[in-house]
Amino acid sequence: METVDIDEAFDAFEERWAPRLLASLNGQELKAAKLEGAFVWHSHPDADELFWVIEGDLTLELEGEPDQQLSDGELGVVPAGVEHRPVADGLAKVVLFEPAGTENTGDADAEDRKREVQTLED
Known part of the structure; x- marks a missing residue:
């Protein structure tokens, strides 16, 4: 069994919007990401996406619904198919589960923002 120290994981990289793999289980991945500024509008037609804010503030802008504000220790799930855009006012350390x-x-035509998931050692 491997263990992960979440603080050490976030200290291992600086890039923004470039998720790092923390763990895999049952066909799911847990990823650490540092977010800052606004991402692109997109959806994941067949996948729910969990955002868990470890540190900082994150707004999940949702198409046709009120924005969701998340702060330290809070999480939210964007249902499959819902168009959304994460926006971090300042640096936000976030764990993703998907x-x-x-x-x-997702389904956005945004090649310049697409990132392959890397390990913490990359």
């Missing part, structure tokens, strides 16, 4: 292989840009 099916393995889920692209960070």
